[in-house]
Amino acid sequence: MERLVASFFNLDILQQAWPILLEGFWMTVKLTLVVVPLGVAGGLAVALASTVRSRLVRWTVVVYVDFFRAFPPLVLLMFIAFGLPFLKIDLGAFGAVALAFLLNTSSYYGEIFRAGIESVPRGQYEAARSTGLSALQTMGWVVVPQATRNVIPDLISNTLEVVKLTSLASVVALPELLFAARQAQSLTYNATPIIAAGIIYLVCLWPLVRLLSRFEHRQIALH
Amino acid sequence: MSHDQAAILEVRGLHKSFGSLEVLKGVDLVVRPRELVFVIGPSGSGKSTLLRCCNRLEEPNAGSIRIEGVDILAPRVDINAVRQRIGMVFQSFNLYPHLNALGNVTLALRKVAGKPREQAEAAAMQALARVGLAEKAKSYPNELSGGQQQRVAIARAIALEPVVMLFDEPTSALDPELVGSVLAVMRELRESGMTMVVVSHEMRFARSAADRVIFMDHGRILEEGPPAQLFNAPDHPRIREFIASIEH
Amino acid sequence: MFERLADTFFNWQIMGQYFPKIVEGFFLTIELALAVVVAGIATGLLLAIVRAFRIGVVNFLIVAAVDVLRALPPLVIIIMFYFALPTVGVRMSAFVATWLALALVLAAFAEEIFWAGILAVPRGQWEAARSTGLSFLQTLRFVVLPQAVRITIPPLTNRTIAITKGTALGAVVAVGEILYQAQSAYSFSYNPSPLTLGAIAYLVLFLPVVYLGRWVETRFAWKR
Numbered sequence: 001m002e003r004l005v006a007s008f009f010n011l012d013i014l015q016q017a018w019p020i021l022l023e024g025f026w027m028t029v030k031l032t033l034v035v036v037p038l039g040v041a042g043g044l045a046v047a048l049a050s051t052v053r054s055r056l057v058r059w060t061v062v063v064y065v066d067f068f069r070a071f072p073p074l075v076l077l078m079f080i081a082f083g084l085p086f087l088k089i090d091l092g093a094f095g096a097v098a099l100a101f102l103l104n105t106s107s108y109y110g111e112i113f114r115a116g117i118e119s120v121p122r123g124q125y126e127a128a129r130s131t132g133l134s135a136l137q138t139m140g141w142v143v144v145p146q147a148t149r150n151v152i153p154d155l156i157s158n159t160l161e162v163v164k165l166t167s168l169a170s171v172v173a174l175p176e177l178l179f180a181a182r183q184a185q186s187l188t189y190n191a192t193p194i195i196a197a198g199i200i201y202l203v204c205l206w207p208l209v210r211l212l213s214r215f216e217h218r219q220i221a222l223h
Numbered sequence: 224m225s226h227d228q229a230a231i232l233e234v235r236g237l238h239k240s241f242g243s244l245e246v247l248k249g250v251d252l253v254v255r256p257r258e259l260v261f262v263i264g265p266s267g268s269g270k271s272t273l274l275r276c277c278n279r280l281e282e283p284n285a286g287s288i289r290i291e292g293v294d295i296l297a298p299r300v301d302i303n304a305v306r307q308r309i310g311m312v313f314q315s316f317n318l319y320p321h322l323n324a325l326g327n328v329t330l331a332l333r334k335v336a337g338k339p340r341e342q343a344e345a346a347a348m349q350a351l352a353r354v355g356l357a358e359k360a361k362s363y364p365n366e367l368s369g370g371q372q373q374r375v376a377i378a379r380a381i382a383l384e385p386v387v388m389l390f391d392e393p394t395s396a397l398d399p400e401l402v403g404s405v406l407a408v409m410r411e412l413r414e415s416g417m418t419m420v421v422v423s424h425e426m427r428f429a430r431s432a433a434d435r436v437i438f439m440d441h442g443r444i445l446e447e448g449p450p451a452q453l454f455n456a457p458d459h460p461r462i463r464e465f466i467a468s469i470e471h
Numbered sequence: 472m473f474e475r476l477a478d479t480f481f482n483w484q485i486m487g488q489y490f491p492k493i494v495e496g497f498f499l500t501i502e503l504a505l506a507v508v509v510a511g512i513a514t515g516l517l518l519a520i521v522r523a524f525r526i527g528v529v530n531f532l533i534v535a536a537v538d539v540l541r542a543l544p545p546l547v548i549i550i551m552f553y554f555a556l557p558t559v560g561v562r563m564s565a566f567v568a569t570w571l572a573l574a575l576v577l578a579a580f581a582e583e584i585f586w587a588g589i590l591a592v593p594r595g596q597w598e599a600a601r602s603t604g605l606s607f608l609q610t611l612r613f614v615v616l617p618q619a620v621r622i623t624i625p626p627l628t629n630r631t632i633a634i635t636k637g638t639a640l641g642a643v644v645a646v647g648e649i650l651y652q653a654q655s656a657y658s659f660s661y662n663p664s665p666l667t668l669g670a671i672a673y674l675v676l677f678l679p680v681v682y683l684g685r686w687v688e689t690r691f692a693w694k695r
Contacts, residue, residue, distance in 0.1 A: 007558040069632075070677035072639035075650055075670055083663040086479045161633075164544035171546075171643055178547055182554070191555035198547050205542040213538075216587050280598050307604035317599035321617045330613055331603035376599070383603060 010192040017184035017193040024180025025200060031094070031166045031176055035101045036159055042102055043109020048139065050114050061110070068107035074168050076100045081172040093174040097166075105162050112154045116147030153215035160208045164201075177201070230289070231256050231387050231418045232277060237286035239272055246272045247283070248442035254387065254420060259413050261429040261450070262422045264439035265465060270422045273439070274389045277420070278309040291386060307335055310380030310388040314396050316372040318364040324351060324375045325360040328382050336383060350382035351375070354408045370401030374408055381412070388412065390421040424469055430454060438462050482664040489656040489665045496652035497672050503570060503648060504635045510574040512631070515581025522586055523611055533582065540579035545637050548572040553644045569641035577634045584627050588619030624691045628684045636677060649673060 050061045068076070081096040091099060120143050128138040148155070170179035181197035232254040239247040246269045254260050262270045275281045277288060279295065279302055288295050295305045318327050328347035332338045338346065351357045354374035364372055373393055380388060390409070394402045406428050413419060413432055423429070429436055430450045437447040438457070446458055457463055518537075522530050540548070552568035563571070592615045600610040642651035653669025 004559050008555065066678065066681050067674070070636075070674055070681045071670065072636040072650070072673055072677075074639045074642065075653075075666075075673055078650065078654060079663070079666050079670055082657060083480065083666055086663055087476070160541075167544035167546045168640075178544070178550070182550065185554065191551075191558045194547075194551055194555045198543055198551060201544060201547060202539060202542045206538060209538050209541045212541075213583060216583060278602055280602060303601075303604040303606050305604075306602055309602070311599075311602035313595060313599060313602075315595050317593075317595035319596065319599075319614055319618075321621065330600075331605055334609050334613060335604035379599075379603065 007191050008195045010190055013188045013190045013192040014196055016188055017181075017196065020180045020184045020187075021177065021193060021196055021200070024175055024177040024197070027174065027176040027180075028163075028166050031097065031169060031174070032163050034098055035105065035166065036162055038098065038102045039105030039109050039162060040155075042106025043111075043113050044144070046106055046110030047113030047117055050110070051117060051139075065107040065110055068104050069111075071104070073100065073104045073165055074171060076104055077168055077172060093169070093172050096172060097169040097174055101162065101165060105158070105165070108158050108161075109155070112151050112158060113144075113147060115154070116151035117143055119150045120146045153212060156208060156215070157212055160205060160212065163205060167201075229255055231258075231291060232420065233287075233289040233292075234273070234277065235287045237273065237276060237288070238284045239269075239276055239281060240284055246442055247276070249286070250439075250442070250444055252437070252444070254418060256418055257416045258434045259419045259421065259432055261433035261436045262420065262439060263424070263426075263429070263436060263465070264445075268439040269442040270439045271391050274311075274391050274420065274422055277389055278306050278311055280311075303335060307331070307383045308386050310377075310383065310385035312373070312376050312380055312388065312390045312393045314392040316364075316369070316376045316396070318372050318376055318379075320364050323361050323363050324356060324367070324378075327364070327375055328379045331379070332382055346382050347378070350378035353381065353411070354378045355404075368401060369397045370404045373397065373405045377405075377408055377412075381417075387418045387420065390419065390423065392422055392424070394423060394425055426454070426466065426470055438465070480663055480667045482662055485656075485660050485662050485664045486668050489652070489660070489668065492652045492656055493649060493665065493668050493672055496647055496649035496669070497676065499646070500638050500648040500672075500676065503566065503573075503638045503641065503646070506570050507573040507577060507635060507638065508631055510570070511577025511634070512581050512627070514574065514578035516585055518578065518582040519585035519589060520611065520616075522582070523589055523615075537579040537582055540576050541583070545572055545576050545634070546640050546643060548576065549640055549644060565641065565644040565646045568644060569638070569646050573634055573637050573640075576637075577631065580630045580634065581627060584623045584630065585619060588623035589615060591622055592618045621691060625688045628687045632677070632680050632684050635680070636673075639673070649676075 046061055046065065049057055052058065077097060077100040080091070080100045081093065084091060084096065124142055124146065125138055128142040129135070133141065166176055167178040169176045170182065173179065175183070177197050177200060181193040184193035185191060230253045232252070234250060234252040237247050237250040237252075238245070248269075250269070250273055252260070252273070262273065264270050272281055276283045279288075283296065286296075290305060290308060293305075294300070295302070318324075319330070322330065325344065325347055328350055329340075329343040332343035332346055333340065336343075348357060348360060351360055354377050356371060356374055356378065359367060359371060359375070362371075364375070367375065377393075393409070394405050397405065402425070406425060409419070409421070409428075410432055421429075421433075433450045435447060436450045436453040438445045438453060438459075440461060446453060446462060453462065454466060457466075518533050522533050549569055549572040552563060552572055553565055556563070589611075596614055596618065597610055600614040601607075605613065638648055639650040641648050642654055645651060649669050649672045653665045653672075656665035657663055
């Protein structure tokens with residue numbers, strides 16, 4: 001027990017590691033604030049593109065979505081972070097992470113929005129068009145708002161996954177929370193920073209998990 | 224307490240509360256062999272709860288329930304064995320959607336009665352034939368009309384050869400044109416000597432088929448008697464009002 | 472320009488050289504993925520069944536464990552298992568650490584999905600089954616679970632695919648799966664072509680799975 005406390009919950013170590021962890025935490029927040037809006041916007045674009053008439057566009061969207069759904073995000077991240085510099089394109093660690101996650105998460109958000117748009121009855125579209133709204137206005141003012149409301153649980157669920165995904169950035173040495181924790185671990189030879197990082201993730205994300213599990217029970221119960 | 228040896232079902236002093244809401248306030252009911260007892264009353268009067276207590280889908284708070292003289296509320300009673308002897312038919316049919324009609328009927332025959340598959344299927348086919356649906360044995364519930372589903376549900380119950388059948392508003396979820404087929408099966412059951420307790424609003428069926436009608440109100444039995452008496456000359460004006468409102 | 476692109480990302484010589492390594496990683500990835508799927512789904516189903524008994528303390532523990540596993544990033548869990556646990560004397564190989572972490576995460580999600588499925592089966596189904604004398608467990612086994620599992624297949628398939636892709640995280644603790652092989656080949660050769668090869672291997676593995684997921688989604692759309 002004593003050993004457990006000394007190895008995992010060592011307050012002296014925590015005090016030493018705290019500034020590093022805090023910096024890592026803010027980097028994670030920053031990354032989330034960049035990646036989530038980008039992913040949502042990208043996803044919306046993907047979903048809207050899948051409603052257009054042109055078959056070519058629709059097929060391109062399907063290929064895009066399936067491609068990135070099949071691709072593990074870490075593989076994509078390494079490919080971008082290590083491969084692009086060979087073409088003299090250097091995005092830096094932050095840029096590489098942002099690009100990789102934009103590609104990955106926009107395909108997931110895209111699938112969610114697409115399902116949402118399909119859940120809006122055709123009559124809504126027809127009613128809006130009959131009042132003279134253009135196709136784009138109909139989408140923007142009538143269809144997308146309802147679609148979004150119908151898929152809120154899925155959007156939250158995916159956002160939770162995106163926040164967890166940011167931990168992968170540690171692999172390309174972006175100093176976010178997990179990277180900071182590992183760095184602190186190697187400086188202090190003690191696992192407390194890693195446990196502390198875990199607790200920080202838990203404290204921040206647990207409310208989302210609770211919220212989701214309430215949504216999910218209701219959602220399946222409605223079938 | 225002495226009890227009626229001849230009774231199939233004997234309920235004494237039954238109380239049931241949901242939280243602070245007292246739904247049954249001391250109900251006594253005796254059903255004898257081959258009797259068809261009809262239970263009527265306004266919604267919220269406790270008639271469904273009475274029925275559901277009789278096979279312990281609801282646990283009563285006080286009172287006793289005997290099936291063929293055996294106290295089914297006794298702590299050591301094997302309730303699953305008892306339930307085999309009490310058939311129940313629900314308002315919403317509750318057929319298993321993942322099994323076909325035959326599978327719905329054979330499940331308890333095999334798993335509770337422990338019959339081997341062939342025997343269970345033979346018994347199930349007999350029950351399905353009795354409700355006129357032998358040719359629908361392979362159909363799934365979503366391929367059957369409401370009336371057909373309810374008849375399969377009746378077959379599911381009678382295949383276990385119960386000593387008493389409980390019907391909880393068996394026709395109220397049905398379209399009017401499908402009610403007749405279910406009532407016809409119930410009439411056939413009665414003529415074959417099945418003991419039945421029926422909660423329902425089918426007054427015409429009650430007049431022609433019931434031996435006794437019970438009127439429940441606010442968790443108590445207000446009056447009981449033969450249908451002619453209860454429908455034509457009830458003691459309580461409350462009952463006259465209720466019957467008028469149902470038959471308009 | 473095109474030549475340089477080809478030379479950087481599709482260098483045949485380097486690809487040929489490391490092809491056997493990638494194939495090795497390919498099979499290890501499959502092994503790891505299957506182990507995760509089997510253990511994760513079985514554990515999730517078991518936990519959901521235990522939860523159906525509604526024993527207060529037990530259910531509280533299940534919910535707490537599931538919440539923790541859903542809130543923590545899988546990579547953090549892997550790193551805890553592989554780098555933190557040894558400091559208190561619990562040691563496991565990188566393969567086991569990755570397998571255990573991903574299987575637990577999948578178990579947590581699967582438990583939630585199965586439990587939601589069990590709750591979705593109408594009360595009348597329980598009552599009808601119990602009224603014919605089936606016991607609680609028989610009702611669960613023969614009436615409720617067959618219906619619950621069917622509703623849960625689409626969400627469970629999607630979640631399983633997402634978590635299985637997490638096998639790539641094993642590269643971080645040097646499990647010799649596809650990404651690890653590709654990455655070490657890349658650092659040996661200082662050429663990204665092995666990464667391309669690795670990426671292709673993942674597509675070969677997971678594109679069919681993604682299509683399977685789509686098929687399942689349409690096939691099991693619930694009709695009542």
